Amino acid sequence: MMKRLPPWLLLTAEFIVFAGLVALLTILDHAAGMKMMVIVICLLTPALLLAVIFTLRYATKEQQNITTNLKKELDAEKREYQTIQAKFDEAIEKRTFELQRVNGALNREIAERIQAEEEVRGLQKQLHLILDSAGEGILGLDNQGRVIFMNKAASLMLGWESEELIGNTHHELIHHTLPDGSTHPVEICPIYMAYRDGLVHYKTGDIFWCKNGTSFPVEYVSTPIRDRGMLTGAVVVFRDMNTYK
Template structure:
């Protein structure tokens, strides 16, 4: 079964993915809120300007204030995005140096991160996997070739029930249709009690066969 270094890598990957998702989510939410507020104020100004000059001047002042706030928010968001990119690069360098395959999945089961070792083992470029279903591409069938239904997929169960799942008797499927035996651990990514996805750490067991 998986040993301590695997646990360390799983924790590191989970922290990276959860942090980047949180930064992206919070930044986008605040930005969208300010844009909506600005647009609502502009509409209100257009409706009142013709009938009430005093009101119009007040609305114009509100727009000035909101525009200033929006500009600050845009600048802050750019700084946040730059910081997030720097974090992503640093973590990816670490995770890509690992010999184990590491996958980051969202709650729909789509790839949000694939390290170099994982991509090599399944025969895809990382860019071919991002945003696509892990189950459809690499975990669709059992070792005997029969379909693996989603309800039987231990990887998916991690981001559904919030529990760590593992297996040493499963297979992954490559881009060219071949399969190889794997040992993996699927660990849920959580934030404030909410499940955001899962981190999967795996290795190719065929490398250990006599």
């Protein structure tokens, strides 16, 4: 299929042909005379005008075709853009819905966790109030013998504030020496044995040492703490036997 020539090229070719004919007529003027030249010009001028008109109509039609094709391309691109935009909007709407759903679930979980933490704090407060109301001294120990809890009665009897004793090993501070003044080996300490062998140990005729270096006779029971079958520490409940004389 032959490629169409652009209108400007057709017009250029027509004027070149016309100029060539005029040059040819100039030559014929000398050869055949003025009369022949006039006849040829009269014949060529209408033909040239028709060619120009045809070329202009052709150019107009070509321009219309180009405009139509451009419009079709623009319409196709517009439809494609609208399709892409619709898919994009749909994806955003879907993602927004998913985020709202997840955010709602997360907010509910946070609210439930806050409520659970408040309930735990409330229970811990009640437990502390109960333990602080007890007349006996109570110590909570981990499985390394470190103090993790001490009630008010224990603090008063031992002379230690809870902040001073918590985190320290009980045996080194309050149970390091026997009543006869000899060193108390930790291996035979009934409190130590409770969170090692998992048995309840009761002891009387023993002594605990205070912060100021004095001691007092005690009676105590050391009970192991278990969590999911594992020994995690012990609870020691003791009383100052001087108050029961």
